[in-house]
Amino acid sequence: MSERKKTTIVLFSGDYDKAMAAYIIANGAAAYDHEVTIFHTFWGLNALRKDSDIHVKKGFLEKMFGKMMPKGADRMGLSKMNFGGAGKKMIQHVIKKHNAMPLPDLIDMAQEQDVKLVACTMTMDLLGLQKEELLDQIEYAGVAAYLGDAEEGNVNLFI
Template sequence: MENKSTMVVFNGDLDKAIASFIIATGSAAMGNQVTMFFTFWGLNILRKNESVPVKKTFLEGMFGLMMPRGPENLGISKMNMGGLGSKMMKYIMRKKNIATLQELMETAKELDVKIIACAMSMDVLGITEAELIDGIEYAGVATYLAEADQSRLNLFI
């Protein structure tokens, strides 16, 4: 076993995304190599906030309209209340000087956390590379499993 941590980020809720990046940056700060594998709804965390003009089928376009676009537009898992819950959480975090999800994502990149978008989930949901943030990798489950196989810690969020 090497000094590696891996996690599957399956969920796209704001609170779970924040927890994922806090764990990832904490592990990286401890000297571990960290791999985050974003799949299905977790891919929404990696979407750019602005719309990107790409050709999609009708169903792919519908998925794109129904899913939140990027870290600034995620709801929370409990008490979202039409978006009010996430606004309250962001306000409290700001008042207590807690890093935002966007800041945690930038810190993760600075700490060389490997961020992988699941290619199969992208295909299923009609998400293209152009719609995701820069500086990430694209791979399938075999790549993630190879990383997890060498890891001391593996999480599913």
């Protein structure tokens, strides 16, 4: 009985470069026929946000979080040398120059390769994010589901 290997990534970070690393590893593992899950929690949820304004009812604090956090992968900043967005622009420029894939394309590719994208429901509550604001065709789950995936694989990363 041959079983597919599992790769499970917790994406906690809301940084463009760290999310790139997560999605590059995920896409690579999917290409090697691993079963791959990215579990988005805390700031990592921002990678799953739609980049348009979605109108949903929210409390005051939730509205503030919603406004302050980047709307979608393309608006996230770098973990280092961001310089108010200038470093991020430089990276996007060299990505294009070297025919590498920017983050939104990496996410599209992951969805095409059936990487399971999961949004952590507990931290969605904390940050006041609602399903309408996140990408379509993702899953919703909590830490129990994450552990169920992780304990059967050996490439388990927290990014």
